[in-house]
Amino acid sequence: MDKFKAMQIFVRIADAGSLTGAARELGSSLPAVVRSLAAYEAQLGARLFHRTTRRITLTEEGRQHLERCRQLLAGLDEAEAALRAETSAPTGHLQITAPVLFGQMHVAPVVTRFVQRHPGLRCTTLLLDRVVNLLEEGLDLGIRIGNLEDSSLVAQNLGHIRRVVVGTPAYLRRHGTPRHPRELARHNCVRIVGASRTTWGNFQEGGRVFQVAVTGNLEFNHVWPTVQACAEGAGLGMFFSYQVEQLVRERKLRVVLEDFELPPRPISIVYPHARLLPARTRAFIDFARQEILQFRADGR
Structure with a gap:
């Protein structure tokens, strides 16, 4: 069996909350989704979902396996995206958020230089002194100050502040x-x-x-x-x-x-974990890590 395809179907079922919803999102038939899940569970030797006539819920083994599958699929997506990004110029609409003053001082100038380097790109930067849910508000990435609590985000460190x-x-x-x-x-x-x-x-x-x-x-x-x-x-x-x-x-x-003083707080650039990164997002992350002032590990 195609393990990666089976993983994708498993993750889609978990996200959709039903076999029917997963089949609809995948453009597949319900019997095909059911067969794929059954074969995958048999291959793993573990039940991933509790299933009744009305609902489907993850088992404890399913919850643990879901996170590992997300990581593996995200890694595959990122590897493919990185290869495509090397041969394509960033285009489209990039949406970024950052704290107001830090954004004014350190992020906005970087965004301006990035767009000047890639004129086929349009960028919107929202400077907000609140924690923004990137997925709910349709944003590609954000700059965060402080320890991160959202495990669905990937974080790359830019330094520390006091x-x-x-x-x-x-x-x-x-x-x-x-x-x-x-x-x-x-x-x-x-x-x-x-x-x-x-x-x-x-x-x-x-x-x-x-x-x-x-x-x-x-x-x-x-x-x-x-x-x-x-x-x-x-x-x-x-x-x-x-x-x-x-x-x-x-x-x-x-x-x-x-x-x-308390220990220094991290500054991070964050983006959704299990989502294919467009070339524009990946290009900005690489650019920002080089261009944004690198704050020392002790925050000084």
Whole structure:
């Protein structure tokens, strides 16, 4: 029997939730799908589905085998797509999402250069500060900051960033440099509306993660004016390291409380796991991994 075809039919049945639905999607007859599943189960020596007259559900063995089949089929699709991509120029419509400020600073310029290199391509980039379901919203790929919980996505690492507390050298001279997060309570802390207004975190000490109470007389509903207020000496701010990287490098802002930071967070480019990648998507992933600023493993 054709094992790859049998795997494809098995996965389609699991996705469709019925033998009839799988047959319809495959453009095949119901008896042919039933025979393929029966032969595949016999070859494996295991039952993959519980079947009744009204419903079909995966067995425990079926659930475990489904994930392995998805990986194998995705690998085959990716190998074929990679071969085709080597001989074809990217065309069509590429849709990308990324966090707003990171997208403005690091993703949008890369997208622009990529489209200029491939004029037959159209690209839409959505900058959103929320986690987007790529499949539900019809997007090809996304940039994510933080640990990933969606196992249906493939992630390729672009680097790491830190969560840092910063202030201007002048502010720190006037008000003192905090040596422990508890000392933030006596500083003016410039905050972002939507984040916690009364606490900052998370910090760590001796393996314990904790937050601290903060106060301040300035709040903004966007990151960039909050960064600018800190750069003007209005107080201390807490940001992702990429958001203040240039100002820190120019010594307009200084990082404090480094010993209490949590481990760096990953930055990843993500795309759906079990879907054939068009040449345009694969080409952008390769391009972005070369062009987007590579953040060091320690986030510095």
